[in-house]
Amino acid sequence: MPNITNCPRCSNVYEASSSEEANRSDRMCNECWNSRTFRIVRFRQEGLPREVIKEGCDLEEARSHCGDPATQGIGWFDGYEEE
Numbered sequence: 001m002p003n004i005t006n007c008p009r010c011s012n013v014y015e016a017s018s019s020e021e022a023n024r025s026d027r028m029c030n031e032c033w034n035s036r037t038f039r040i041v042r043f044r045q046e047g048l049p050r051e052v053i054k055e056g057c058d059l060e061e062a063r064s065h066c067g068d069p070a071t072q073g074i075g076w077f078d079g080y081e082e083e
Contacts, residue, residue: 002015005022009029010029036058036083037056037082038081039056039062040079042078046075
């Protein structure tokens with residue numbers, strides 16, 4: 001039986017891969033999933049404020065940046081979050 005659902009972001013109707021995926025609150029159609037953007041954020045210890053390093057990255061760019069050993073140090077690291 002097909003798992004027809006709608007994307008909460010754009011309301012497009014699509015077929016989910018499973019009934020579990022069709023019922024998830026964070027489900028998205030492929031178009032919305034692939035168009036997500038991320039911001040790179042510098043996180044610091046000891047309650048210091050976070051700093052946005054870059055916005056508008058795709059997932060590959062964000063992962064590549066944060067995987068670079070130069071993007072971490074004692075008391076800080078760069079991470080990413082969906083915009």
